[in-house]
Amino acid sequence: MDNETILQDFEERIARGEKIEPGDWMPDEYRRQLIRMISQHAHSEIVGQLPEGAWITRAPSIRRKMILLAKVQDEAGHGQYLYHAAETLGATREEMLEALLAGKAKYSNVFNYPTLTWADVGVIGYLVDFAAILNQTMLARCSYGPYARAMVRICAEENFHKKQGQDIVIRLAQGSPYQRAMVQDAIHRWWWPTLMMFGPPDSESPNTATLVRWKVKTRTNDELRQEFIDKIIPELLALGLSVPDAELHYDERLKRWVHGPIDWEELRQVIQGDGPCNKERMEARIQAHEDGLWVREAMIAYAQRTQA
Amino acid sequence: MDTQWPRFQVFVQSKSGAPYMDVGSVHAPDAELALLNARDVFARRPESISMWVVPVEAILWKTSQELRQDAEFTGDAHTIQPENTANQPYHIFCKFKQAGTHEFVTTVETASASAALRQAYQSLLHRQNALSWCIIPDQAVTKSDPNEVDSLYAPALDKTFRMSTDFRTVSAMRAIKSTPNENE
Numbered sequence: 001m002d003n004e005t006i007l008q009d010f011e012e013r014i015a016r017g018e019k020i021e022p023g024d025w026m027p028d029e030y031r032r033q034l035i036r037m038i039s040q041h042a043h044s045e046i047v048g049q050l051p052e053g054a055w056i057t058r059a060p061s062i063r064r065k066m067i068l069l070a071k072v073q074d075e076a077g078h079g080q081y082l083y084h085a086a087e088t089l090g091a092t093r094e095e096m097l098e099a100l101l102a103g104k105a106k107y108s109n110v111f112n113y114p115t116l117t118w119a120d121v122g123v124i125g126y127l128v129d130f131a132a133i134l135n136q137t138m139l140a141r142c143s144y145g146p147y148a149r150a151m152v153r154i155c156a157e158e159n160f161h162k163k164q165g166q167d168i169v170i171r172l173a174q175g176s177p178y179q180r181a182m183v184q185d186a187i188h189r190w191w192w193p194t195l196m197m198f199g200p201p202d203s204e205s206p207n208t209a210t211l212v213r214w215k216v217k218t219r220t221n222d223e224l225r226q227e228f229i230d231k232i233i234p235e236l237l238a239l240g241l242s243v244p245d246a247e248l249h250y251d252e253r254l255k256r257w258v259h260g261p262i263d264w265e266e267l268r269q270v271i272q273g274d275g276p277c278n279k280e281r282m283e284a285r286i287q288a289h290e291d292g293l294w295v296r297e298a299m300i301a302y303a304q305r306t307q308a
Numbered sequence: 309m310d311t312q313w314p315r316f317q318v319f320v321q322s323k324s325g326a327p328y329m330d331v332g333s334v335h336a337p338d339a340e341l342a343l344l345n346a347r348d349v350f351a352r353r354p355e356s357i358s359m360w361v362v363p364v365e366a367i368l369w370k371t372s373q374e375l376r377q378d379a380e381f382t383g384d385a386h387t388i389q390p391e392n393t394a395n396q397p398y399h400i401f402c403k404f405k406q407a408g409t410h411e412f413v414t415t416v417e418t419a420s421a422s423a424a425l426r427q428a429y430q431s432l433l434h435r436q437n438a439l440s441w442c443i444i445p446d447q448a449v450t451k452s453d454p455n456e457v458d459s460l461y462a463p464a465l466d467k468t469f470r471m472s473t474d475f476r477t478v479s480a481m482r483a484i485k486s487t488p489n490e491n492e
Contacts (some may be wrong), residue, residue, distance in 0.1 A: 019406045021440045023371040063469065070470045073352060080349045084332040087315065093335055094312040141407075145440075150332065157353075163475035170480050238485045293365050303337035 014215050019145040022088040030214055033207060034144055035091045037216065042082035043100045044108035049075045050284050051115045051277075052124055060118060067164050075158050081150040088146045101289055103282055109267055110190075110197045112275030119172055119179075119186035125165015127187070127194045130232065133158045134224050135198065143215035173239040180240075187236065188244045195259065196267040198225040204264070229257045265282060316342035316361040316447050319401075319412070328360060330401060330442060332411035334483055335436035339363070339450035347452075353471065354464045359452045366448035368421040371440045376427070386388035399449070404434070410442045421445060 006025055013020070020026055049072045056072065059065035083093055099105040110128050115121065133155060140151035172183035199221040202208055212216045236243060247260030269275060313335040319328040331350050336342035342361040349357065370378075385387040401410040413432065418424040421443045428443075431437050452460055468474050 017406060021369075021371045021442070023369055023374045025373065034426070064469075067469050068350070070467065073348075074470075077349050077352060080334065081332055084334075087333065091314060093315075145403075145409075146332075148407060152407075153331075159472035160470060160475075163472045163477045166477040167475045167480075170477065170484070174484075234485075235481060238481065260347075281332075299341055300337045303341060306340065307338065 002297050011213070014143050014213075019148060020143055021145045029210070030144075030216070031089050033211060033216060034079075034216075035086055035089050035273060038082055038086040038089075038147055039091060039096045039099070040106050040108075042079045042086060042096065043080035043105050044111065044142060045075050045082060046100065047107045047111045047281050047285060050281050051111055051113070051122055053117055055118060058118070059121075064168075069071075071125070071161050071164060074161065078150075078154050078157070081153055082147075085144075085146040085150045089144075096304050101282075101286055103273065106271055107268040108197055109194045109275065112270050113189065113193050113278045114277055116189070117182050117186060119168070119183040120190070122165045122168025122172060122183065123186040125161050125163075126169045127165075127190050127232065128197065129158055129161040131197050131224075131228050133162060134228055138217060138219050138224065141218055142165045158242075161195075169241075170239065173241055184241055187241055188294055191243045191245070192262065192266070193270075195225055195229075196270075197220075198228070200264060201262075202268065225235060226256060228296070229259055233257050313337050315364045316346070317364050317367055318342075318346040319360040319362070320346075320350055320356045322355050327412040328358075328401075329412075333364060334361070336361075343450060343452055343460075343485040344369040351461055351464060353467075354461070356461050357457060358454070359460075360444075360449045362444050362448050362450070366423060366445055368424060369441070370443075372438060375441070393419045394417055397446040399444045400424065400432075400447060401444065402432075402438040403440040403442075404437050406439065410440065415446070440456060455463040 007027060010020075010025060010030075019051050020030075052068060053072050056065060056068050083096060086096060087093060096105070100107075115124070120200065136151050136155050136158060140148055140155055142148045142151065169183055169187075172179040199205060202220045202222045205221055208217065208220050212220065233243070233248070245260045247258075249258055250256070251258050270278070315333050315335050315338065316338075317333045318331050320331050321328050334342055334345040334349055336345050339361050343359060346359055346361055347356070351359070396419075397415050397417050398421060399415050400413045402413050403410045414428060416427050416431075417426050418427055425441060425443050428441075429438075432438065464470075
């Protein structure tokens with residue numbers, strides 16, 4: 001078969017809803033885009049442990065502490081599922097970790113903002129993890145088998161993350177005036193970064209058309225962002241909470257919520273490494289890697305001794 | 309230079325009688341530590357009673373597309389050279405559903421992984437439904453110790469707060485929406 005026939009065969013498989021497995025023929029660009037997306041996704045899970053991890057020692061009760069520990073441990077596990085999926089495409093764990101620690105890898109904008117109060121833990125679960133679920137539910141239908149399988153596992157666990165966050169937000173929203181003010185402040189600070197998390201608008205997203213044709217993604221950034229707003233706004237309003245968007249309104253004709261302009265320059269800066277906490281996150285990640293050295297050395301020593 | 313630890317594929321049995329399923333892989337300096345890593349990565353919830361880890365380089369993977377392009381499987385006449393090694397057990401895993409994963413199907417005794425694949429392919433009733441194959445020599449498998457089931461997997465049982473069902477947010481939101489908002 002010549003190249004054109006092979007490509008046509010590949011695209012027909014995708015169109016029929018077939019999943020591509022590691023040994024199957026795939027275009028170099030499909031492989032390249034998947035490694036890019038999956039490794040960035042994996043890095044996001046790993047860095048995503050840090051903002052909430054900061055609250056494990058300060059959780060308000062032993063139950064909340066255990067829940068938060070379990071959630072942060074899940075994020076570490078999600079990173080592992082995803083690094084595995086990228087490895088099936090030929091990327092190595094080592095080069096991905098090096099890229100992250102060297103500050104060369106991109107990861108989600110949203111983890112570069114500070115977690116100032118306990119309410120942030122609730123709002124991250126409720127808003128950020130819900131946004132992630134919408135994106136990941138789409139990716140669970142992705143045409144690449146190992147990525148789709150990792151996403152199915154992740155989505156099941158993310159539901160716990162979202163609900164534990166929503167549970168915190170509901171409690172605070174029904175609590176004392178101080179608690180209400182605290183959760184309102186957290187929502188104001190996380191609202192725009194969460195909307196940006198879905199990525200640049202479709203008009204500025206050069207990869208989208210190809211990714212949709214190959215069913216790596218099946219929906220666009222703007223479509224997912226819209227679904228998020230339409231689902232979360234009625235809930236926030238019911239809780240007596242507001243979002244910091246004076247232009248937000250419900251369009252009766254379009255039957256959807258319409259948001260005001262998003263500061264895409266802020267997203268660009270945060271992704272390029274110039275957000276409020278990028279430096280702190282990278283330092284914490286490198287520190288954790290260095291602090292774990294003795295554990296890795298002990299495991300190697302143990303393995304060598306038991307093999308001898 | 310590749311300094312990373314070996315990669316081990318992980319297969320999980322979720323309950324007694326269920327087939328082992330391919331769930332992904334972990335890195336570790338040896339198989340024993342791979343099992344511990346695999347527990348932390350793939351069994352934080354009650355979803356495993358037994359695990360296998362297998363060094364990835366010991367596994368033969370073939371997709372149905374690869375098999376179609378392989379003359380040995382598509383040709384009528386097979387000229388299989390007798391192999392001068394003793395037979396040993398190979399575990400055959402197949403993926404049958406597009407969105408599925410590789411699950412244990414059978415064990416055959418042959419002289420090589422490719423002979424095991426050929427034998428399984430020729431004898432498996434629903435082979436045309438197999439989308440992808442995974443062949444594992446039994447001697448490469450490290451299994452979790454049945455005596456350690458409790459210490460490995462029971463700790464996940466009582467952590468019900470890891471399950472989304474532990475949070476009644478849906479009914480809480482319904483109750484809130486059905487009462488007028490007193491803060492307005």
